C-alpha cells in the first residue's frame with residue numbers, strides 16, 4: 001500500500017483548478033495524469049526577461065517585460081494579414097502587438113483600448129515598426145507582477161500554453177508535502193543538496209544544478225533499489241535445475257553451423273539452467289546476430305528436462321513470426337510448439353490452455369497474454385523475453401514472479417547499450433554477448449538521398465520489384481496530425497504514402513502500422529512474408545524482429561526524424577539473405593549540421609555499438625533509454641550526463657541501505673519505501689512480502 005503521505009501527489013490532475021475534460025487531453029499526451037507527474041515536468045530551459053521602463057532601454061531580439069497603454073486595434077481586410085494592437089510605452093514609443101489567426105480573439109479580449117497592461121515577449125523590428133509577435137504574457141497592471149527575470153519554458157502539447165502549465169505547476173507545488181529524507185545523510189551534506197520539496201521548488205524556479213541533481217539522484221536511487229530488491233528476492237527463491245540430456249537438441253537440423261558467439265552464449269545459458277538459483281541473463285546481440293537460435297537451444301534444454309518454456313514477444317506480429325520460425329526449426333525434434341495471443345478465442349484458446357496445463361505443449365510463443373492469471377502451466381521453467389527494451393523495467397522483472405518456483409529468465413535485446421547504461425537499465429543481470437555476426441553477411445549499401453529525388457526513388461523501387469525482389473518503405477508517422485491549416489497532408493505519413501504507392505503498384509503494396517486492426521495487420525504481413533506482396537509500407541512497427549530475407553531494399557522517409565539506434569534497427573530488416581541489400585535514407589531539404597552528421601554516420605558504419613555511442617554523443621541518451629516522451633522510458637528525470645555521473649553513487653547508496661541498514665526497515669528504510677512508491681518502483685517493495 002502506498003504511504004498516505006503520497007496521496008496528494010497521486011491525485012489526478014483533474015483535481016487541480018482549471019483542469020476539465022478539455023485540458024485533460026493535452027496533459028495526458030504529455031503523460032501528466034497526476035499531480036506527481038506535473039511536479040516532475042521540469043522546465044526544459046529558462047528564458048531570462050528584463051523588466052524595462054520603456055522601449056528605448058531594450059534591444060532588438062531581447063526578451064522583455066514592459067508596461068504599455070493600448071491605443072488602437074487594427075484589423076485588416078486581408079484575412080492573411082495579422083491583427084495588430086498598437087500600444088504605447090511610458091515615453092510614447094509605439095509598439096505593435098501582432099497576432100496571427102485565431103490568436104486575435106484573445107487579443108481583442110485582453111487588450112481593450114485605453115487600458116494599461118504588462119506585456120512580456122520578444123522585441124522585434126518589422127520595417128520601421130517595433131513589434132512583438134504573440135506576446136508570452138499579457139497581464140493587467142496591478143495584477144501579479146511580471147517582474148521576475150527568469151521564466152521556465154515547459155514542454156507543451158497542442159492546447160497548452162506556458163502560463164497554463166506554470167499555473168498547474170504552482171498548484172502542484174503547493175500540494176507537495178515535506179517527505180522524509182531517503183538519501184544517505186552524508187551524501188546530502190557532501191553535495192549540499194536541498195531536501196526533496198525544496199529541490200522541486202528550486203528546479204521550477206530557475207537554473208539550479210543542485211536541485212536537478214538531487215531529483216535525478218532520487219530517480220536513480222529508486223531504480224537501483226528496486227532492481228536490487230528484485231534480484232535479492234530472486235536469489236532467495238528456488239528455481240529448478242534443468243539438466244538437458246541433448247536428446248532434443250541432437251535432432252535439430254540447422255541449415256548453418258552456429259557461430260562461436262552463439263555456442264559460447266548457449267554454454268553460458270546451459271550452465272545457469274543447471275543451477276537451482278533462477279537464471280537472470282541478458283542476451284545482447286546486434287540485429288541479425290542470431291538470437292532466435294540461441295533462444296531455441298535454451299528452450300530445448302528445458303524441454304529435455306521435462307519442463308516447459310515460454311517466449312514472450314512485444315507484439316503480435318513478432319510473436320507470430322517467432323512461432324513460425326521456431327516451429328519450423330524445432331520440427332525434427334518433436335517438441336510441440338504453440339502460439340498463444342490475446343486474440344485466440346473459443347475452442348482454439350481452450351485447447352492451448354489445456355495443452356499448457358497437461359504439458360502436451362512444450363514451448364509456447366506469445367504476447368504478454370501468456371502470463372494472464374488464467375493461463376496455468378504444468379511446469380514452466382524458462383521464460384525468454386524478446387526485444388525486451390519494449391517492456392518497462394518493472395514489468396519485465398515482475399514476470400519472474402509467476403509460479404511458485406521462479407522460472408529462469410533469458411532476456412534478449414538488440415539495443416546496443418553502451419556500458420554505462422547497462423547497469424542502469426538492467427541492474428545486475430548476467431550478460432551474454434553475440435558479438436559476431438553469422439558469416440557471409442554483406443554490408444548494406446546505405447545512401448542518403450534528398451527528398452526532391454522522390455521520383456527516382458520510386459522508379460528504383462519499381463525496377464527492384466520488377467527484378468523479383470521485395471522492399472520496405474518506412475514512414476515516420478501513421479498520418480499527419482499536425483492539424484495546421486497551412487500544412488495540407490504530410491506525405492511522409494504512412495497512409496498517404498501507401499495511397500500514392502498503391503496507384504503505381506496496385507496489389508503489390510501492403511501496409512502495416514500500429515493503429516491498424518490486428519487482423520488486417522497480420523494479413524498484410526503474411527502477404528509480404530510469403531512474397532505475394534512486394535512492397536511493405538510501414539511505420540516503426542517493423543523495427544524489431546521481422547525477418548523476410550527476400551526483402552533487400554529499404555526506403556526510410558524523413559530519416560532525420562529517427563534516432564540512430566532506431567535507424568540501425570530498421571536497417572537490420574534488410575541484409576538478411578545472401579543478396580546485396582540497399583538502404584535509402586530520404587532526407588528533407590533543410591537539415592541541421594548534427595542531423596547531417598548523423599545520417600553520414602549511418603552510411604559509414606553498421607556497427608550498432610558504435611552508432612549507439614555516437615548517438616549518445618550527438619544527442620543525449622533519451623533514445624537509448626526509450627524516448628523520454630514515451631511512458632516506459634526507464635528514466636524520466638535523470639539525463640545521460642547525470643546517469644553517468646550519479647549512478648555509481650546511487651548504486652552504492654542502495655547497496656548500503658540493503659546490506660548495512662537492514663533493507664527497508666527502520667526510519668531511513670521507511671523513507672526509501674516512500675521513494676520507491678513515488679517513482680512507482682513499488683514492485684521492489686512487493687518482493688519483500690514475497691507477493
Ligand code: ADP
Nearest residue numbers: 256257258259286287288289290291292293438
Ligand atoms: P536476431 O538476433 O536479430 O534476432 P535472428 O535470430 O532473426 O537475428 O537471425 C537472423 C538471420 O540469421 C535468420 O535468418 C537466421 O536464420 C540466420 N542465422 C542465425 N544464426 C546463423 C548462423 N550461425 N549462420 C548463418 N545464419 C544464421
Ligand code: MG
Nearest residue numbers: 291292386545
Ligand atoms: Mg530477433
